[in-house]
Amino acid sequence: MSGRREEETATPLDQAARAAWLYYVGGATQDQIAAEMGISRQRAQRLVAKAVAEGLIHVRLEHRVSRCMELERALTRKYGLKRARVALSLGKGADPVKAIAPVAAEELERIFATPEPLVVALGTGRTLRAMVEEMRAIDCPQHRIASLNGNMAPDGTASAFDVIMRVADKVRARHYPMPLPLVAATPEERDLFISLPPVVRARALAENADVAFVGVGEMGGEPPLLKDGFLTAEEIGELRAQGAVGEITGWAYDDSGTYLQTGANARIAGVRLERVAEKLIVAIAAGAKKRAAIKAALKGGLVNGLITDEITAEALLS
Amino acid sequence: MSGRREEETATPLDQAARAAWLYYVGGATQDQIAAEMGISRQRAQRLVAKAVAEGLIHVRLEHRVSRCMELERALTRKYGLKRARVALSLGKGADPVKAIAPVAAEELERIFATPEPLVVALGTGRTLRAMVEEMRAIDCPQHRIASLNGNMAPDGTASAFDVIMRVADKVRARHYPMPLPLVAATPEERDLFISLPPVVRARALAENADVAFVGVGEMGGEPPLLKDGFLTAEEIGELRAQGAVGEITGWAYDDSGTYLQTGANARIAGVRLERVAEKLIVAIAAGAKKRAAIKAALKGGLVNGLITDEITAEALLS
DNA sequence: TTAGGTTGCGAATAATTGCTCATATGCGGC
DNA sequence: GCCGCATATGAGCAATTATTCGCAACCTAA
Numbered sequence: 109m110s111g112r113r114e115e116e117t118a119t120p121l122d123q124a125a126r127a128a129w130l131y132y133v134g135g136a137t138q139d140q141i142a143a144e145m146g147i148s149r150q151r152a153q154r155l156v157a158k159a160v161a162e163g164l165i166h167v168r169l170e171h172r173v174s175r176c177m178e179l180e181r182a183l184t185r186k187y188g189l190k191r192a193r194v195a196l197s198l199g200k201g202a203d204p205v206k207a208i209a210p211v212a213a214e215e216l217e218r219i220f221a222t223p224e225p226l227v228v229a230l231g232t233g234r235t236l237r238a239m240v241e242e243m244r245a246i247d248c249p250q251h252r253i254a255s256l257n258g259n260m261a262p263d264g265t266a267s268a269f270d271v272i273m274r275v276a277d278k279v280r281a282r283h284y285p286m287p288l289p290l291v292a293a294t295p296e297e298r299d300l301f302i303s304l305p306p307v308v309r310a311r312a313l314a315e316n317a318d319v320a321f322v323g324v325g326e327m328g329g330e331p332p333l334l335k336d337g338f339l340t341a342e343e344i345g346e347l348r349a350q351g352a353v354g355e356i357t358g359w360a361y362d363d364s365g366t367y368l369q370t371g372a373n374a375r376i377a378g379v380r381l382e383r384v385a386e387k388l389i390v391a392i393a394a395g396a397k398k399r400a401a402i403k404a405a406l407k408g409g410l411v412n413g414l415i416t417d418e419i420t421a422e423a424l425l426s
Numbered sequence: 427m428s429g430r431r432e433e434e435t436a437t438p439l440d441q442a443a444r445a446a447w448l449y450y451v452g453g454a455t456q457d458q459i460a461a462e463m464g465i466s467r468q469r470a471q472r473l474v475a476k477a478v479a480e481g482l483i484h485v486r487l488e489h490r491v492s493r494c495m496e497l498e499r500a501l502t503r504k505y506g507l508k509r510a511r512v513a514l515s516l517g518k519g520a521d522p523v524k525a526i527a528p529v530a531a532e533e534l535e536r537i538f539a540t541p542e543p544l545v546v547a548l549g550t551g552r553t554l555r556a557m558v559e560e561m562r563a564i565d566c567p568q569h570r571i572a573s574l575n576g577n578m579a580p581d582g583t584a585s586a587f588d589v590i591m592r593v594a595d596k597v598r599a600r601h602y603p604m605p606l607p608l609v610a611a612t613p614e615e616r617d618l619f620i621s622l623p624p625v626v627r628a629r630a631l632a633e634n635a636d637v638a639f640v641g642v643g644e645m646g647g648e649p650p651l652l653k654d655g656f657l658t659a660e661e662i663g664e665l666r667a668q669g670a671v672g673e674i675t676g677w678a679y680d681d682s683g684t685y686l687q688t689g690a691n692a693r694i695a696g697v698r699l700e701r702v703a704e705k706l707i708v709a710i711a712a713g714a715k716k717r718a719a720i721k722a723a724l725k726g727g728l729v730n731g732l733i734t735d736e737i738t739a740e741a742l743l744s
Numbered sequence: 745t746t747a748g749g750t751t752g753c754g755a756a757t758a759a760t761t762g763c764t765c766a767t768a769t770g771c772g773g774c
Numbered sequence: 775g776c777c778g779c780a781t782a783t784g785a786g787c788a789a790t791t792a793t794t795c796g797c798a799a800c801c802t803a804a
Contacts, residue, residue, distance in 0.1 A: 118493060125489040126514055132485040133528060134516035137790065144517045150754065153791065164489040167450040170563065171443040171482040175436060196444055198452035199462050210451060223541035223568045244488065250541045455760065468784060471761065 121162060127152055128159030163241055168210060169196075179421040183414060186425060187406040190388055191215070191413040194421045204394035205238050207417045212321070212392045213242035215415060219319050220279050225250040228281075229317035229379070230271050231357050232257060232290070233332060235392050236323050240274045248279040254314040256322065256357045257378025258288025286310045288377045290358050291338045295374040302377060314379045322381065322411070324393035325355040326401045333358070339372055347371050354401025356381060356391070356410060363400075365408010383409050394420040439480060445470055446477030481559055486528060487514075497739040501732060504743060505724040508706055509533070509731040512739045522712035523556045525735045530639070530710045531560035533733060537637050538597050543568040546599075547635035547697070548589050549675050550575055550608070551650060553710050554641050558592045566597040572632040574640065574675045575696025576606025604628045606695045608676050609656045613692040620695060632697045640699065640729070642711035643673040644719045651676070657690055664689050672719025674699060674709070674728060681718075683726010701727050712738040 123145070130136045130144060141152040159165050176194040183192040195211040197204070216239065219228060228251055230236060255272045276283035288307060292298035301307060314320075325332045327348050333339045333355060339347075350368055352360035358376040361367045367380060381389055390413030393402050403424055405411050416424070441463070448454045448462060459470040477483050494512040501510040513529040515522070534557065537546060546569055548554060573590045594601035606625060610616035619625060632638075643650045645666050651657045651673060657665075668689055669680035676694040679685045685698060699707055708731030711720050721742055723729050734742070 118491075121489060122491045122493065125487055125491050129487050129514045130516060133487070133524065134520055136517070139790080140517070148754065150792095151752090154752090157792085159487075159489075164487060166486045166488050168484045168486070168562065169443055169447050169451070169477075169482060170484050171439060171477075173436075173440045173443050175440065196447045198448060199454070199458075202452055206451065218564060221539055221564050221566060223543075223566075225541075244486065246536060246539050248539060248541075457760080466784065468762090469782095472782090475762080 120158075121164065124155045124159040124162065125164050127155035128165050131156045132165060166210075166242065166244065168214070176418060176421075179418065179425070182425050183421060187414070188409075189406075189412055189414060191390060193415045195394070195415070195417045197418040200419070204417045204420065205235050208235065208392060208394050208415055209238035210242045212236075212239040212415045213244075215390070216275075216321060217243060217246070220246070220248040220251060220281075223250070225252070226319055227252045227254055227313060227317040229254040229256050229314045229320040229381075230275060231320070231322035232259065232271050233323035233325065236271045236321065237274075239321075239392060240271055240278070243275065243278050245278045248281055251279070251281045252313065253279075253281050253283040254317050255284060255286040255310060256314050256320065256381070257290050257376075258286045260287070260289045284310045284313055286314075286378070290376070290378060291333075291372060292375045292377050298375050298377050311379055317387070319388045319390070320381055321390050321392060322356050324391050324398055324401050324405055325358075326398045327352045327354060327360070328400070329397050331355070343372050347373075353404050354398070356405060361404060361408060361410060363404050365404045365406070365410050367410075381410065383412060388413055390415060392416075396420075396423075399423050438476075439482070442473045442477040442480065443482050445473035446483050449474045450483060484528075484560065484562065486532070494736060494739075497736065497743070500743050501734075501739060505732070506727075507724075507730055507732060509708060511733045513712075513733070513735045515736040518737070522735045522738065523553050526553065526710060526712050526733055527556035528560045530554075530557040530733045531562075533708070534593075534639060535562060535564070538564070538566040538569060538599075541568070543570070544637055545570045545572055545631060545635040547572040547574050547632045547638040547699075548593060549638070549640035550577065550589050551641035551643065554589045554639065555592075557639075557710060558589055558596070561593065561596050563596045566599055569597070569599045570631065571597075571599050571601040572635050573602060573604040573628060574632050574638065574699070575608050575694075576604045578605070578607045602628045602631050604632075604696070607656075608694070608696060609651075609690060610693045610695050616693050616695050629697055636705065638699055638705065638707045640674050640707065640709055642709050642716055642719050642723055643676075644716045645670045645672060645678070646718070647715050649673070661690050665691075671722050672716070674723060679722060679726060679728060681722050683722045683724070683728050685728075699728065701730060706731055708733060710734075714738075714741075717741050 127141050127145065130141045138149050138152040142149045173196060176196060179194040180192040183189060193211050193215055195207040198207045230253060253272055253276050259270045272283050272285050286307060288301055292301055302311060331344055334341060334344050347360050350371055351362035352368055353363050354361055357378045359367050359380045360373055367373065383389060389411045391402065391405055391411040392415045394417040399420060406414065445459050445463065448459045456467055456470040460467045491514060494514060497512040498510040501507060511529050511533055513525040516525045548571060571590055571594050577588045590601050590603050604625060606619055610619055620629060649662055652659060652662050665678050668686055670678040670686055671681050672679055675696045677685050677698045678691055685691065701707060707729045709720060709723055709729040710733045712735040717738060
């Protein structure tokens with residue numbers, strides 16, 4: 109068959125989806141796709157590329173590599189974790205977020221598959237955002253999704269890394285965003301913000317969440333808090349001088365995994381996670397830059413779960 | 427980095443998984459994979475091919491094409507279905523099972539994601555088997571999985587199309603296989619088989635299942651019942667003469683979707699599904715050969731759900 | 745209306761991938 | 775120890791895919 113016309117309602121994405129389906133599921137060549145869809149060969153190639161670029165195509169590896177499982181066991185033992193997942197690394201040069209995002213998505217899907225209603229709290233950041241993009245859509249109306257920190261960027265717009273909305277969209281669960289900046293201008297402003305009734309309720313839910321998935325921010329190099337304009341270079345320098353090596357939901361902590369009492373921490377509006385035995389707090393982070401931050405969080409018991417990659421896992425164990 | 431050695435515990439599948447991960451998730455070329463893993467380029471290519479052949483790599487299309495949704499709505503309306511899914515076709519020449527298996531897997535995963543404990547009954551056959559291979563592993567211990575028919579081939583061995591074990595494996599739910607042939611030698615033997623206590627229990631569970639996923643067998647051409655040696659050509663001819671156009675879990679039915687009272691049906695040991703309003707009975711079938719069988723099952727209300735492909739859906743609507 | 749810019753297309757070409765074949769590398773049987 | 779047999783390997787080549795480039799259509803603003 110050739111020249112089957114797409115119907116009037118076919119959007120560009122529909123076409124891309126069809127081409128990618130024929131390519132990846134059907135195993136057709138681009139020439140065959142072109143013939144099937146009545147388009148040129150290069151258009152078929154462009155449609156397939158578009159489908160991948162738009163995130164229409166999800167690839168999962170359904171095989172646990174023994175090397176990763178060993179590392180998971182070792183991490184669990186060394187740091188007393190409740191859960192550890194180690195993703196295959198993509199090589200030294202590659203962005204480790206690409207490797208851990210699908211694995212984190214898998215773990216979060218596993219959490220949502222739990223029949224008992226849960227409150228799942230989510231942080232923000234590039235890594236979590238990448239995780240969300242890898243998640244499959246599935247209805248889990250029994251759960252509730254809480255935000256751990258505000259989704260407002262310093263300029264007042266909703267942050268581009270909005271995680272909670274996208275997750276809620278995919279699993280169709282109730283969600284409780286926090287209309288807050290990540291960092292307030294002054295400690296007083298912070299106190300004012302978190303005394304607002306809707307914020308009080310949202311924070312209460314997040315504080316009592318059964319499961320939390322958070323990213324880990326580093327203090328060395330170009331910290332996310334600086335890159336995204338939440339703090340200035342001087343403020344970061346000050347935190348560093350006070351011993352900060354990492355940050356979770358904006359809260360800076362030192363080498364031993366103890367939250368700092370001073371500096372910018374007095375202005376963080378988000379929830380500070382405290383480890384409680386029955387809670388699962390999973391850090392999702394990998395990469396050489398984040399190593400010190402992850403290690404401190406594990407040592408101080410700020411988290412009791414970790415999703416990382418091979419290279420980082422090896423470093424954390426040495 | 428080049429020449430990172432796989433550790434002593436790396437199986438061939440582990441290597442294949444790593445290569446495929448670098449290829450599909452990391453977007454590396456086979457040359458880069460070869461360098462990273464310290465192997466030759468063609469070995470990298472073979473590993474990637476092996477990972478795909480072994481089913482380690484799962485590809486999903488996360489986009490609902492409007493054309494398919496239209497067809498789903500139309501099928502739902504015309505046949506009064508509770509659920510309809512239409513997969514993009516892979517073109518006239520391709521095996522439609524390849525197209526519907528991933529979509530069926532997605533729907534079954536959706537069923538298993540339900541928080542309330544369910545009894546899920548499964549049929550057998552090539553289509554269901556292909557569906558299982560596409561399923562993701564996820565723990566759903568709240569559900570139970572029942573078999574609708576025996577998994578024994580005519581020669582007494584366990585059938586190669588054993589669906590229930592594989593599903594139970596993937597979702598870690600309790601399962602209740604049926605140690606029975608699909609077709610007994612005589613009606614008396616059938617009655618004897620189904621009076622055995624363990625079989626009585628397994629059948630009772632399957633009959634009261636909340637959800638059933640079944641394949642549809644055709645009577646024209648080379649019917650699965652004949653191909654797999656459950657019935658002889660003469661027996662099939664007899665069924666055909668009695669008006670049989672299709673078969674579900676072995677039970678033959680006619681043009682109007684009414685189960686035959688005679689012939690081989692008296693020797694079928696599996697459960698005959700009766701539509702009950704609160705049950706969801708989903709047929710998973712596509713292809714020109716199965717068209718008459720699917721249409722009759724829909725018309726007669728033997729099923730109230732359907733997963734098929736575009737071409738078949740169009741034919742069922744014309 | 746026209747200049748400037750943007751987008752989409754096909755052709756050409758470079759890069760990558762898959763296949764075939766000849767050869768090598770064990771491995772069980774004698 | 776030696777002989778088939780089966781399996782795995784790398785080289786070379788054919789097929790397929792990705793990218794670049796130039797052109798044309800279309801849109802926008804003067």
